[in-house]
Amino acid sequence: MAADLGVGGPRRRTGAALTAIRRSRFLMKIQVAAVTVSVAAVSALMLTAGPASAHSYDGKDPYRTGCANSKVNTGKKATLKNEIGESLGVIRLYYSRRCGTNWGETQVPKNATGQITVFTSKKRISFSYRAGNGGHHWGDMVYAPSGVCAQATGTVTAGIGRVNKGSGTTGKACG
DSSP states (O other), X not given: OXXXXXXXXXXXXXXXXXXXXXXHHHHHHHHHHHHHHHHHHHHHHHHHHOOTTOOTTTTOOTTTSSGGGGEEEEEEEEEEEOTTSOEEEEEEEEEETTTTEEEEEEEOXXXXXXXXXXXXXXXXXXXXXXXXXXXXEEOOOEEOOTTOEEEEEEEEEOSXXXXXXXXXXXXXXXX
């Protein structure tokens, strides 16, 4: 049994008091668990809801939408380099005048896989590519109208081992 130190020395708790304390602690644990689950559920909902400013072109293919018909090479490109500085490909940042969007395109070995990500200060959209297509791949678009800066980053895996993995990020292009 637990003891309390009170006026007049130690005092023993009765069975009913101990039961009440245990019940109170148990209920507190349940309340803490319920709050934890609620916070986790709200956080997950907020993470999956996506940005409030999502545009209808965000995450879409520039060629299927016709946006690539008005594409302009921004002049921003980067070499996809491995850890010892060897080139495994290149990524270029493009802009569609008609759609107000940006996307990245890579030229890599035809057996390579990787990822293309285009991003602004508020949005980030990624696309994973598989081997094939002659090594020419493009990512999905991000809406970045006039005045919004965008960049593209690419990764490439062209075989086994670290020397066959590379990455690069273009400079910013501000429309």
